[in-house]
Amino acid sequence: MTQSFSLDLRVRVADFVEAGHSCRAAARHFGVSDSCAIKLMQRKRQMGSLAPARQGRPPGRGKLVAYEAFLIQTVEAEPAITMPELAARLLDEHEIVAAPAMLSRFLCRRGFSYKKMPHGGGVRTRRRAG
Structure with missing residues (x-):
């Protein structure tokens, strides 16, 4: 994933546009792409904030979460199970x-x-609480 532009740069671009310049002029002035400046101003109008959106998948989701109890019980019952064997059992x-x-x-x-x-x-073992 790419890294977002700093909040400082985002504020300077937005201030430049709000001072009466176009988004494209702000993009040239600060060395960002035209689409970046345009999308930044759209975000400010729609969300009221210049902060970047959270990147990545939200935590706690995925196809294995529904089978967490099954996987933990299986591993605790048979600690020496290999991951290919566990995958086959899940299938x-x-x-x-x-x-x-x-x-x-x-x-x-x-x-x-x-x-x-x-x-x-x-052997798969649970870590002790520290």
């Missing part, structure tokens, strides 16, 4: 396709970590 029981890496990230966010064992395997 069999709930008909949801999920990549093993996605499952791993989901479990890590829920407090699980992967502990490697000397025999080459591993």
Whole structure:
């Protein structure tokens, strides 16, 4: 994702336009694109603010959230389960396709970590509350 222009620059562009200049003139003066200046002024008129909108997907959503209890129960019942096996079980029981890496990230966010064992395997365990 790209980074938004600073609020300082946004305010200066808006002030320049409100002083009687066109959006395109403000864009040339401050070295931004014409569409940036135009959209900035549209945002000020519609929202009343020059602050950039939040970028990215809202947290707490996704296709695995509905199956959180199932995934946690499965991992706690069988800590040595691999992510491909967990993905296969999720597909069999709930008909949801999920990549093993996605499952791993989901479990890590829920407090699980992967502990490697000397025999080459591993076990998923919950982190202790600190």
